[in-house]
Amino acid sequence: MSVQGSAVRTVWDPAGPEGLPFGSNSMQHGTAVFEGIRCYPTERGRAVFRLDDHLRRLLGSARQLGVPHDYDLPRLRERVLAAADADGPDESYLRPVLYTPEGRLGVDLGRFRFVLAVEVYSTASADTGVGALPPGVRLTVSPWRRPAATSFPPQVKATGTYAVSALARTAAAAAGFDDAIQLDPVSGRVAEATVANVFVVRDGRLLTPWLSDSLLAGITRDTVLVLARRLGIDVVEGPVEVGDLHRAQEVFLTGTAAELVPATEIDGHGTDPAGPVFRAVAEAFRDTVRGRRFRDLGWLTRTSEP
Numbered sequence: 001m002s003v004q005g006s007a008v009r010t011v012w013d014p015a016g017p018e019g020l021p022f023g024s025n026s027m028q029h030g031t032a033v034f035e036g037i038r039c040y041p042t043e044r045g046r047a048v049f050r051l052d053d054h055l056r057r058l059l060g061s062a063r064q065l066g067v068p069h070d071y072d073l074p075r076l077r078e079r080v081l082a083a084a085d086a087d088g089p090d091e092s093y094l095r096p097v098l099y100t101p102e103g104r105l106g107v108d109l110g111r112f113r114f115v116l117a118v119e120v121y122s123t124a125s126a127d128t129g130v131g132a133l134p135p136g137v138r139l140t141v142s143p144w145r146r147p148a149a150t151s152f153p154p155q156v157k158a159t160g161t162y163a164v165s166a167l168a169r170t171a172a173a174a175a176g177f178d179d180a181i182q183l184d185p186v187s188g189r190v191a192e193a194t195v196a197n198v199f200v201v202r203d204g205r206l207l208t209p210w211l212s213d214s215l216l217a218g219i220t221r222d223t224v225l226v227l228a229r230r231l232g233i234d235v236v237e238g239p240v241e242v243g244d245l246h247r248a249q250e251v252f253l254t255g256t257a258a259e260l261v262p263a264t265e266i267d268g269h270g271t272d273p274a275g276p277v278f279r280a281v282a283e284a285f286r287d288t289v290r291g292r293r294f295r296d297l298g299w300l301t302r303t304s305e306p
């Protein structure tokens with residue numbers, strides 16, 4: 001994904017204040033919940049990928065955190081589509097956030113409000129996305145594990161949990177790696193990367209950690225599972241050990257922002273960044289998000305009628 005020439009625009013809820021008070025709990029304690037959503041150009045106009053799935057996850061995050069707010073699915077959909085529509089013909093990344101604007105410093109949460117950041121990739125094209133077969137990332141298994149599901153629900157996408165990701169990512173970068181794989185704190189099995197899910201290929205079979213371990217049920221992860229099955233690839237969600245990473249022929253990461261990114265190594269164990277399974281799935285993904293294939297899955301919401 002190319003982010004050259006990108007610009008970020010913030011769209012505040014017109015019914016509320018602009019800006020985040022410094023004392024806001026969401027600022028001080030990381031209690032905002034959010035989503036990352038992509039909008040792609042298709043031959044029938046611009047379309048948001050799996051919009052309702054993202055918004056349901058956003059509502060689920062707020063519900064599990066137990067915070068009151070005034071938004072339902074249609075209202076959120078309308079806001080996101082209006083913001084996406086203003087972007088013109090390019091690809092964009094949409095970041096809807098529910099946060100508390102109340103400036104109290106304690107951990108008691110006030111009513112949440114909606115805000116959205118839009119990043120437009122003015123130079124993005126099919127050639128800069130997954131189709132360009134990026135050179136691949138170098139991964140290491142982090143000593144920092146994911147939070148236990150008994151400490152914080154892994155399906156709540158809260159800003160605060162990204163301190164955990166930042167810690168692992170910073171340590172990995174200091175050791176010369178591009179990203180870290182984090183383990184489940186109890187089972188010690190592979191959970192996910194810092195902002196992405198992980199897939200492993202062995203003997204033509206595609207394996208990804210099951211949701212019994214502590215990881216986000218990524219929407220790109222689900223997309224890859226569906227597409228791989230459609231392509232006739234043998235797919236398994238199950239326990240993934242560190243040894244499975246070391247013995248893999250291919251390893252790749254999936255996430256809304258990163259899309260599909262192949263790895264070249266895990267702690268010195270080489271993997272093929274242009275392996276046949278990655279190439280097939282990445283091509284199907286690139287075509288699906290741009291409406292060239294598998295339109296029957298109903299994953300694209302056009303930003304406006306032509």
Ligand code: PMP
Pocket residue numbers: 036165192193194195196197215216217218219220221254255256257
């Ligand atoms: N795991 C974590 C911790 C993430 O932050 C993300 C990015 N949202 C993912 C996995 C991938 O999720 P998705 O495919 O829904 O973007």
